[in-house]
Amino acid sequence: MRVVIVGASGNAGTALLRRLHEEPDLELSGVSRRRPPPTGPYADVDWHSIDIGTDEAGVRLTELFTGADAVVNLAWQIQPSHDQRRLYRTNVLGSRTVFRAAIAAGVPALVHASSVGVYAPGPKRAFVRETWLRTGVAESSYSRHKALVERMLDEIESDHPTLRIVRLRPGLIFQRDAGAEIARYFAGPLLPANLLRFGRIPIVPSHPGLRMQAVHADDVADAFLRVLRADVRGAFNLAAGPVLDADIVGRAFHGVRLRVPGLLLEGAAALTWQLRLQPVDRGWVRLALKAPLMSCDRAAAALGWRPRTDAVSALRELVAGIAGEAGTESPPLADDPGLPGRLGGLLRGRLPGTGNPY
Known part of the structure; x- marks a missing residue:
């Protein structure tokens, strides 16, 4: 199985590479703006230096995605917080470029890293399921961008029903x-x-x-692997207790x-x-x-996922x-x-x- 990971050098990407290296049948390609050195979890990966917010990114990504069994999109900028144009360029427009390239390349599975930030304000003494309203928290640009990107995925699912789309929505990711x-x-x-x-x-x-x-990065990586191995669609909340x-x-x-x-x-x-x-x-x-607060019952039932940490x-x-x-x-x-x-x-x-x- 050939898997292309966009944004593979960050927090979640580093943990995902560690986990996927344990799977002998996987061929890994990584996309980042700046290539990490080929050591540790970044070794044995076919690296490509691509800024997904640039005009030429679409063509390069389409070429790279062609023949892949799955694309995992982890690319997201949190900083620089004083440059909202750059954040929108990468997070919203860059995600759109990744999605369009996956469609053009005929990739059968697209796995996107969303987050709890996609949800509208909700309860702090009860747990919401994946069907909770996804309009974000208006005052947060991070949350607004997460909601915009998931709206794109809604349209893509409607227009391309054969494309298997999965969205993982973790809480805070720690390691x-x-x-x-x-x-x-x-x-x-x-x-x-x-x-x-x-x-x-x-x-x-x-x-x-x-x-x-919150959830440990290694547990998030395990959820991504389970999604790649299973024939599942839709959204999955990811969090550990308490x-x-x-x-x-x-x-x-x-x-x-x-x-x-x-x-x-x-x-x-x-x-x-x-x-x-x-x-x-x-x-x-x-x-x-x-x-x-999120219920993780669907991840447990459909993926067999339970956090170890x-x-x-x-x-x-x-x-x-x-x-x-x-x-x-x-x-x-x-x-x-x-x-x-x-x-x-x-x-x-x-x-x-x-x-x-x-």
Whole structure:
């Protein structure tokens, strides 16, 4: 089986390559804007350097996809948050280019990485199924883009019924190797990462809406493999228990829970983002407060998927990775201290939320 993975050098892509390397019958091709070195999980992959947001990407992708048994689309930009045009170009227009190339090449299966961000605001004390309204959270550009891309897939499913389309919708994806990346993309250069070495988070913000789901990257990779092996279609939610809230995180990391109003959380994020102190705008806070909790019953029933790592253990691993500045040699997961979002980058005038880390 020949599988082409678009966006194969990021957080989920790195874990997926690790998992697929264990399957002797798979032939892997990887697409990224910048090729990672052919070591570790990036070895034994036929790499192609393609920026899916460019005009020529469609022709190159069609050639690459021809003869493939499946295309997996993981490509997505979270940064630079201060360049919304670039994010739209890659996330929405780039995804459209990938989909059109898969159709033109006659690929039989298209697997797309969506997320909980596609869903409309929903309950924090109940779990929604894959049929929940998919209009996103309006204040979050990430969420809006996820909803737009799934709308494209709806149209493609209608126009091309023989194409097997699967959408995986994970919660927050954690692993140790993503520590440096997630710190750069979501915390910024002022994060006192050294304090995390002791496995403590001193202050844990508490709010009724701050109840989120997470899943280990290796469990997400396992779900992708199961989808590639099974004749399934449609959407699958992916998350591990327990739901992460202030009480659970506070106990796990010996932190003091501090009740914080939602408006204060949003205002603080907006102000510090505008001042280029950290890379996360208020839309991310709004998404965290409004995104629903997901039921994963369909993944269990149709795929036999169950996470091996619980959400608290996955979070512990990520925190250890942040403290240890863990990364890989892939550009998106690099631990380079001079990149935007790191203190060295700030000292060099590379502000959080700027530059293209992919």
